[in-house]
Amino acid sequence: MAAITRLVRHSSSIFYLGSRCLSSAVASEANSHATPFNFHLKPHLQRKDPKDRNVQWVFLGCPGVGKGTYASRLCNLLGIPHIATGNLVREELASSGPLAAQLSEIVNKGQLVSDEIIISLLSKRLAAGEAKGESGFILDGFPRTIKQAEILEGVTEIDLVVNLKLREDVLLEKCLGRRICSQCGGNFNLASINIKGEDGNPGINMPPLLPPAHCMSKLITRSDDTETVVKERLRIYNEMSQPVEEFYRSREKLLEFDLPGGIPESWPKLLQALNLDEYENKQSAAA
Incomplete structure (x- = not known):
């Protein structure tokens, strides 16, 4: 499928550009950035014309x-892979690959995985996907720093960056409500959020994501899902994310989306913001 609608943020407006290739100005700007750390693009990672890919x-x-949650849903809709760098690290750790021992030592010491290793794993994953015929992807939670964004720019073309936003008090309640089934590994959430709108701000309603009955007695809480840890995690993220957001905003690739509620409220509005609501209707009709 040719590249679906690209969104460009300009001042306070969002303009929809049809299913066409990126403008030559944007494409050449992206190609002009040399990647740090001397990452060399292999032939199979050279940029594709957007009209020839998803x-x-x-x-x-x-x-x-x-x-x-939302990246996975969109990937299912568009028929493309959902790539989370955390999963790439875990997969490499579980393998006998060349980086497994190095990663194991880093993780055991509680250190951060370097940008070089993350990009190496990502490049490997993109190359493997292209070899299998994959023509697009959604990256989940990466890049997180300016340095990572600059390296990624030298590895592949990013069409759009969707920045999901939610009030901090709601985020805190959601994180504290997270539970994992110790038997099946399923992720659930016991938080029932119902905040009334006031002072011109809309209300937010997020029902709990409850487990089936056989999982209820086996639920455990992540050790880092405490109020103190969550608040610090949010503080660090906000501090680090602002430069990354500005990086993509300056390239007219950032779409900021305020989640209005849970999945039933947010999913159709997200599709509308991405100009994919009609696409989903056509997919449903064809099924």
Whole structure:
């Protein structure tokens, strides 16, 4: 499928550009950035004309905002892979690959995985996907720093960055309500959020995501889902994310989307913001 609608943010307006290739000005700007750390593009990672591929998007947002949930839904709709760098690290750790031992040492010491390793894993994943015929992707939660954004710009073309936003008090409640089934590994949320609108701000309603009965007695809480830890995690994210948001805003690739509620309220509005509501209707009719 050719590249679906690209969104460009300009001042306070969003302009929809049809299913066409990126403008030559934007394309040449992106190609002109040399990547740091001497990452060399292999032939199979050279940029493709957007008209010959599917979307290549990034999803950003605070911990607990729902990046994985909405990215996965969009990937299912568009028929493209959902790539989360955290999963790439875990997969490499579980393998006998060349980086497994190095990653194991880093993780065991509680250190951060370097940008070089993350980009190496991502480049490997993109190359493998292209070899299998994948023509697009959505990156979940990456890049998180300016340095990572600059490196990524030298590895592949990003068409759009969707920044999911949610009030901090709601994020905190969502994170504290998260539960994992110790048996099946399923993710659930016990938080029932119902905030009335006031002072011109809309209300937010998010029902709990309850587990099936056989999982209820096996629910556990993540060790880092405490109020103190969550607040610090949100503070650090907000501090680090602002330069990344500005990086993509200056390139007219940032779409900021305020989640109005849970999935039933937010999903149709997100599709509308991405100009994909009619596309979903056509897919449903064809099914």
